[in-house]
Amino acid sequence: xxxxxxxxxxxxxxxxxxxxxxxxxxxxxxxxxxxxxxxxxxxxxxxxxxxxxxxxxxxxxxxxxxxxxxxxxxxxxxxxxxxxxxxxxxxxxxxxxxxxxxxxxxxxxxxxxxxxxxxxxxxxxxxxxxxxxxxxxxxxxxxxxxxxxxxxxxxxxxxxxxxxxxxxxxxxxxxxxxxxxxxxxxxxxxxxxxxxxxxxxxxxxxxxxxxxxxxxxxxxxxxxxxxxxxxxxxxxxxxxxxxxxxxxxxxxxxxxxxxxxxx
Numbered sequence: 001x002x003x004x005x006x007x008x009x010x011x012x013x014x015x016x017x018x019x020x021x022x023x024x025x026x027x028x029x030x031x032x033x034x035x036x037x038x039x040x041x042x043x044x045x046x047x048x049x050x051x052x053x054x055x056x057x058x059x060x061x062x063x064x065x066x067x068x069x070x071x072x073x074x075x076x077x078x079x080x081x082x083x084x085x086x087x088x089x090x091x092x093x094x095x096x097x098x099x100x101x102x103x104x105x106x107x108x109x110x111x112x113x114x115x116x117x118x119x120x121x122x123x124x125x126x127x128x129x130x131x132x133x134x135x136x137x138x139x140x141x142x143x144x145x146x147x148x149x150x151x152x153x154x155x156x157x158x159x160x161x162x163x164x165x166x167x168x169x170x171x172x173x174x175x176x177x178x179x180x181x182x183x184x185x186x187x188x189x190x191x192x193x194x195x196x197x198x199x200x201x202x203x204x205x206x207x208x209x210x211x212x213x214x215x216x217x218x219x220x221x222x223x224x225x226x227x228x229x230x231x232x233x234x235x236x237x238x239x240x241x242x243x244x245x246x247x248x249x250x251x252x253x254x255x256x257x258x259x260x261x262x263x
Contacts, residue, residue, distance in 0.1 A: 037119035086113035154178025216251025
């Protein structure tokens with residue numbers, strides 16, 4: 001089987017499991033995201049050469065407590081702002097020529113603040129208190145997939161002007177704007193049917209997703225470059241590992257949660 005067919009098949013299976021779980025029940029999607037993000041965390045810890053069970057235990061406990069309704073709004077505010085702070089520091093790191101130096105505190109904060117807290121907010125975006133809104137989470141995934149797919153297609157066909165070649169040599173401005181155009185169109189047609197956002201705030205979402213998803217991909221590329229590997233793993237044929245597949249949604253999730261909170 002050709003590589004592109006393997007990639008398409010495994011990608012479709014991955015997307016099908018997520019969409020099926022999203023619309024099946026909140027417990028189903030929480031369990032699936034917990035499994036996938038747990039595997040991404042394991043791959044990330046291998047990249048930064050860190051071994052600790054505390055991050056995965058924290059992710060499990062947060063997910064269980066949230067599903068049972070034990071996590072308060074105040075607690076989630078603390079968690080989301082912590083995740084956002086770590087993510088913004090990682091973005092600043094992309095433009096610093098000095099390579100990150102790992103130590104136990106750095107590895108621990110990266111595992112907890114970047115992967116665990118951001119992953120936790122993937123499913124939390126679909127909750128308003130205890131009320132579950134599956135379309136809100138489905139939109140997040142669909143928008144990211146549209147952006148990433150069309151950024152790749154446009155970049156492969158027309159890409160000449162590099163975005164950040166020191167981190168990711170293949171990403172181009174042409175691909176970036178191609179992905180943004182696709183995200184805007186997909187979001188527009190979904191909003192036309194679902195009325196997820198008030199007024200025209202869907203435009204803000206559709207513009208932010210390509211920016212944040214691209215930054216998330218750059219952050220992951222940075223860690224892979226430091227580790228001198230092409231992929232974070234090999235669990236998803238044609239796509240690499242779960243961290244390779246989830247880098248965008250992990251990074252975007254806390255920002256999306258905050259956007260929904262304010263609108």
